[in-house]
Amino acid sequence: MLTVGIAGGTGSGKTTVVRKLIKMLPPGEVVILPQDSYYKDNSHISIEERQKINFDHPDSVEWSLLMAHLAELREGRPIEMPIYSYLTCLRSKETIAIKPAEVVVVEGILVLVDPGLRTMLDIKVFVDADADDRLGRVIQRDIVERGRSVLAVLERYNMTVKPSHLQFIEPSKRYADIIIPGGGENLVGIEVLKTIVEKHLR
Numbered sequence: 001m002l003t004v005g006i007a008g009g010t011g012s013g014k015t016t017v018v019r020k021l022i023k024m025l026p027p028g029e030v031v032i033l034p035q036d037s038y039y040k041d042n043s044h045i046s047i048e049e050r051q052k053i054n055f056d057h058p059d060s061v062e063w064s065l066l067m068a069h070l071a072e073l074r075e076g077r078p079i080e081m082p083i084y085s086y087l088t089c090l091r092s093k094e095t096i097a098i099k100p101a102e103v104v105v106v107e108g109i110l111v112l113v114d115p116g117l118r119t120m121l122d123i124k125v126f127v128d129a130d131a132d133d134r135l136g137r138v139i140q141r142d143i144v145e146r147g148r149s150v151l152a153v154l155e156r157y158n159m160t161v162k163p164s165h166l167q168f169i170e171p172s173k174r175y176a177d178i179i180i181p182g183g184g185e186n187l188v189g190i191e192v193l194k195t196i197v198e199k200h201l202r
Helices: 014-024 063-074 131-146 150-175 187-201
Strands: 002-007 030-034 079-085 090-098 103-107 123-128 178-181
Touching (some): 002 014, 014 030, 014 103, 014 187, 063 103, 178 187
């Protein structure tokens, strides 16, 4: 099994890179473990407190569960992946059954930040994008998918997203084996990654 970590700032195009990579590879060969699924369950705190959670901080993620699940997949055992809702900031009672595959992609903004997880990754990728481009995508996504106003998105960006990006995410770029500038539009970078993954599959 090959484990690939794909990190990068919020709105950098990570998901697009993952989607295009999967399309280029044989069906059923790749499973995705999104870091977003492993945000800590916050049912013990009030709705008001949940709204203040900094999802761009490493402390918001249950790394131990993510690494345990990755270890299980590497051993050839299926897992029950959590489902997390940004609207309620809670984990669902339901889970998603994930079976082992030839390639496991762990995708999320903080994937290269945690030292323990880094040791489990065979290939470490950082998807890079201009800060203005990222902000534009974040505004669009949070309005459509998370029901936030432009003002609320900008406030959150300045309070938590930008400071955490500078403190944690941007510095994690130095751990990457491959940097893909320009996000999902960089077809050459995605092709390079695909070639490396295919070499392993062969």
